[in-house]
Amino acid sequence: xxxxxxxxxxxxxxxxxxxxxxxxxxxxxxxxxxxxxxxxxxxxxxxxxxxxxxxxxxxxxxxxxxxxxxxxxxxxxxxxxxxxxxxxxxxxxxxxxxxxxxxxxxxxxxxxxxxxxxxxxxxxxxxxxxxxxxxxxxxxxxxxxxxxxxxxxxxxxxxxxxxxxxxxxxxxxxxxxxxxxxxxxxxxxxxxxxxxxxxxxxxxxxxxxxxxxxxxxxxxxxxxxxxxxxxxxxxxxxxxxxxxxxxxxxx
Numbered sequence: 449x450x451x452x453x454x455x456x457x458x459x460x461x462x463x464x465x466x467x468x469x470x471x472x473x474x475x476x477x478x479x480x481x482x483x484x485x486x487x488x489x490x491x492x493x494x495x496x497x498x499x500x501x502x503x504x505x506x507x508x509x510x511x512x513x514x515x516x517x518x519x520x521x522x523x524x525x526x527x528x529x530x531x532x533x534x535x536x537x538x539x540x541x542x543x544x545x546x547x548x549x550x551x552x553x554x555x556x557x558x559x560x561x562x563x564x565x566x567x568x569x570x571x572x573x574x575x576x577x578x579x580x581x582x583x584x585x586x587x588x589x590x591x592x593x594x595x596x597x598x599x600x601x602x603x604x605x606x607x608x609x610x611x612x613x614x615x616x617x618x619x620x621x622x623x624x625x626x627x628x629x630x631x632x633x634x635x636x637x638x639x640x641x642x643x644x645x646x647x648x649x650x651x652x653x654x655x656x657x658x659x660x661x662x663x664x665x666x667x668x669x670x671x672x673x674x675x676x677x678x679x680x681x682x683x684x685x686x687x688x689x690x691x692x693x694x695x696x697x698x699x
Contacts, residue, residue, distance in 0.1 A: 452655050454671065454698040455612060455678040457488040457573060458685030459513065459541060459659075460495075468686075469495050473502040475688030480507060481695045485678075489685075490541055490573075493527050500536045511539030514547055515570065517560040529568045540565050541680070542572045543595070545618045549579070555595055559602035566607045573612045573680065574599060575659065576639065580619035589638055596642055605646035613639055613656045614680040620660030622682060629669050629676075632658045636675035664693035671698050 464472075469491065480487060490511040491499040503510055516526035532540060542565060543558035553561075558574075565572045578591040592615075600608075615635045617627050627635070636656045644651035658670050659680030670676055678698050684690040 452677045453486050455486045455655050456695045456698050457680050459490045459682050477506050479692050485698045496535050510537050512537050513541050515540045517564050529570050539571045543575045555598035559598045562599045563603040573614050575614045575616050577616040577618050608650050614659045616659035626661040629673050633673035640675050664690045667694040667697035
């Protein structure tokens with residue numbers, strides 16, 4: 449098996465202020481866990497320039513929470529790949545459940561954004577996951593397949609060579625409910641097998657993160673699963689000590 453470098457990505461969502469961004473990043477920089485974990489911060493778009501300045505010279509990567517599927521032009525309110533790259537973003541979250549279910553991004557839109565980001569120098573963190581009613585109906589694997597297949601059909605399997613996938617059971621995001629380590633492993637293993645149907649080497653190398661109420665006290669158990677390669681962290685990434693403990697657990 450490939451030795452996959454764990455990745456812990458902070459997703460601050462629509463939270464923060466100039467003061468809190470500086471405070472959080474100062475805390476993160478002073479207590480990084482070491483080179484055996486990759487650490488990433490996905491800040492709100494308006495704070496990306498500030499975060500870029502704060503992170504200059506540090507080992508912490510910078511990412512965005514979404515991106516336009518268009519290069520430039522008359523798309524009011526949108527932010528392009530090139531704009532994000534100009535401020536040092538290396539990653540972008542694509543298809544987060546909130547983008548899908550709150551803002552109506554369909555599988556086709558998610559596929560277009562992934563295709564455009566990966567094709568223009570941003571590493572995509574592709575989010576996949578089922579809602580509570582879908583899990584209860586026993587169609588989790590069908591949902592994951594449909595979400596993933598739409599992206600593979602658009603971008604091709606080779607585009608996943610340096611991409612990341614995040615499995616986020618929608619019923620466990622911000623609810624306090626967390627998938628058990630066994631539930632997480634089952635979903636991660638399924639996703640990796642779906643990739644392997646197209647390319648074994650890419651499947652072995654791709655990092656699959658877990659996202660869904662990861663906390664300092666459950667991170668180590670989740671990350672101990674064979675196919676869980678780190679986490680996409682929401683609420684806990686807004687607290688310095690909690691986030692650092694999760695990064696430590698990823699080692």
